[in-house]
Amino acid sequence: xxxxxxxxxxLHDPVLEKLGMEIAAGELPPxxxxxxxxxxxxFGVSRTVAREAMRVLESMGLVQSRRRVGxxxxxxxxxxxxxxKVIWWRLSGPARGAQLRTLTELRIAVEPLxxxxxxxxxxxxxxxxxVELAAxxxxxxxAGELTEFMERDVEFHGLLLQASGNxxxxxxxxxxxAVLRGRTQLGLMPHKPVPEAMDxxxxxxxxxxxxxxxxAETAMRAxxxxxxxxxxxx
Amino acid sequence: xxxxxxxxxxLHDPVLEKLGMEIAAGELPPxxxxxxxxxxxxFGVSRTVAREAMRVLESMGLVQSRRRVGxxxxxxxxxxxxxxKVIWWRLSGPARGAQLRTLTELRIAVEPLxxxxxxxxxxxxxxxxxVELAAxxxxxxxAGELTEFMERDVEFHGLLLQASGNxxxxxxxxxxxAVLRGRTQLGLMPHKPVPEAMDxxxxxxxxxxxxxxxxAETAMRAxxxxxxxxxxxx
DNA sequence: CTGGGCAATTGGTGCTACCTTTCCGTGGAT
DNA sequence: ATCCACGGAAAGGTAGCACCAATTGCCCAG
Numbered sequence: 001x002x003x004x005x006x007x008x009x010x011l012h013d014p015v016l017e018k019l020g021m022e023i024a025a026g027e028l029p030p031x032x033x034x035x036x037x038x039x040x041x042x043f044g045v046s047r048t049v050a051r052e053a054m055r056v057l058e059s060m061g062l063v064q065s066r067r068r069v070g071x072x073x074x075x076x077x078x079x080x081x082x083x084x085k086v087i088w089w090r091l092s093g094p095a096r097g098a099q100l101r102t103l104t105e106l107r108i109a110v111e112p113l114x115x116x117x118x119x120x121x122x123x124x125x126x127x128x129x130x131v132e133l134a135a136x137x138x139x140x141x142x143a144g145e146l147t148e149f150m151e152r153d154v155e156f157h158g159l160l161l162q163a164s165g166n167x168x169x170x171x172x173x174x175x176x177x178a179v180l181r182g183r184t185q186l187g188l189m190p191h192k193p194v195p196e197a198m199d200x201x202x203x204x205x206x207x208x209x210x211x212x213x214x215x216a217e218t219a220m221r222a223x224x225x226x227x228x229x230x231x232x233x234x
Numbered sequence: 235x236x237x238x239x240x241x242x243x244x245l246h247d248p249v250l251e252k253l254g255m256e257i258a259a260g261e262l263p264p265x266x267x268x269x270x271x272x273x274x275x276x277f278g279v280s281r282t283v284a285r286e287a288m289r290v291l292e293s294m295g296l297v298q299s300r301r302r303v304g305x306x307x308x309x310x311x312x313x314x315x316x317x318x319k320v321i322w323w324r325l326s327g328p329a330r331g332a333q334l335r336t337l338t339e340l341r342i343a344v345e346p347l348x349x350x351x352x353x354x355x356x357x358x359x360x361x362x363x364x365v366e367l368a369a370x371x372x373x374x375x376x377a378g379e380l381t382e383f384m385e386r387d388v389e390f391h392g393l394l395l396q397a398s399g400n401x402x403x404x405x406x407x408x409x410x411x412a413v414l415r416g417r418t419q420l421g422l423m424p425h426k427p428v429p430e431a432m433d434x435x436x437x438x439x440x441x442x443x444x445x446x447x448x449x450a451e452t453a454m455r456a457x458x459x460x461x462x463x464x465x466x467x468x
Numbered sequence: 469c470t471g472g473g474c475a476a477t478t479g480g481t482g483c484t485a486c487c488t489t490t491c492c493g494t495g496g497a498t
Numbered sequence: 499a500t501c502c503a504c505g506g507a508a509a510g511g512t513a514g515c516a517c518c519a520a521t522t523g524c525c526c527a528g
Contacts, residue, residue, distance in 0.1 A: 046482055055286045056293045059294070059319070067490045068492060069508075071509085080317060083314060304478090
């Protein structure tokens with residue numbers, strides 16, 4: 001589940017969001033210098049708020065603050081590219097395609113192992129839920145219910161990441177949810193999921209349910225390679 | 235290269251560091267409530283400094299700030315476990331072993347694909363450097379120069395991650411360096427690297443140099459599985 | 469005794485004013 | 499041309515204020 005704005009309140013959050021987006025989008029290129037004064041004036045906020053937003057950006061590696069010189073935008077290589085906010089900002093900007101590609105590579109790396117681990121570590125409830133979801137996916141896919149299909153797909157992949165028992169894998173669930181949602185928004189999904197995809201979802205679920213780790217891993221890998229080739233033209 | 239706070243300057247940094255460590259270590263368990271006043275008094279800093287540290291912790295998902303309630307420590311599942319600072323804090327605390335395990339799983343997921351990508355995308359300089367490093371590793375390993383071996387190993391793995399052309403993989407270089415260093419500090423390394431490890435380093439380097447992607451991937455996977463089994467007893 | 473509403477308390481939110489510290493530029497002296 | 503000293507710009511840090519929201523608990527009605 002992506003959770004945008006659950007806090008809602010907070011005056012420094014809009015500032016953080018806007019600056020983060022602009023930096024991630026490259027509108028404020030590396031080397032560009034901001035000042036607290038400038039931020040205050042631009043957003044009509046106090047020094048306190050400007051400083052807090054700046055500190056958070058600094059902790060993400062997006063900027064560096066030095067006395068006398070100002071707030072400098074840092075090169076991309078220094079960013080915390082695993083920070084969910086940074087990923088979100090890049091997915092919202094012109095680098096969306098590139099970010100989707102690197103994230104898909106990450107998915108191909110992580111999700112097969114997560115599925116394998118899930119086959120070993122999942123609870124009975126998780127196993128049956130996986131099978132159930134795979135069946136639902138087939139039904140929705142054949143019916144052409146694209147958005148509902150996507151939501152279940154998000155749940156399916158999130159479930160396996162959670163069930164892997166590795167909290168670092170589990171932490172990727174939200175990010176991958178954003179990838180799946182962003183992919184359909186970008187029109188990188190076929191209008192009707194290919195039958196192979198449904199077969200592979202079934203295969204993964206069955207292998208997880210049956211505790212067949214290696215099988216779950218290879219099926220998930222095949223599924224994701226399928227996903228990558230499908231979005232290559234995009 | 236690990237770079238612990240080369241900025242040094244900054245009064246809010248020690249506060250952030252201490253609180254982060256305590257939360258990561260579980261000394262401040264989920265649900266525990268802090269107040270800005272308490273932080274001010276404890277560290278002898280002003281409200282501004284306490285607030286900035288709190289905001290950064292909040293952006294890492296370690297705490298949540300609510301009016302009238304205070305600053306609540308959030309459950310582990312909400313943490314940004316990919317944030318380098320969070321990883322560092324957990325590696326420094328009692329959860330070190332668990333963190334090393336999840337990170338090793340992540341390595342097994344990511345590094346083989348990164349090596350495969352490096353075989354496709356590396357520059358000529360990177361390819362020759364990889365071969366050179368593998369040879370150096372063999373020499374150092376046979377000589378039993380453990381710390382120097384480790385430093386070259388750090389460079390080797392970082393090089394391939396950088397060369398993969400995927401910035402998310404590249405961003406893991408620092409973290410993996412911390413894992414390698416932490417592993418030797420924890421005594422989870424054999425006193426003399428096993429010959430197989432050296433052979434596999436060679437195989438990876440040769441495959442990358444020769445552009446044989448699949449071969450680089452499988453060799454790297456074998457190398458990391460070796461690593462995992464070696465640290466399982468720990 | 470229970471429940472609902474109202475008021476007091478608590479603690480973060482945001483603002484302003486002011487001082488300190490660090491360095492970047494600049495300009496003058498050698 | 500080089501070096502050094504100095505002024506000023508901008509972040510770093512402190513203090514105290516008004517404000518607001520949520521929680522706590524009290525009080526009174528049923």
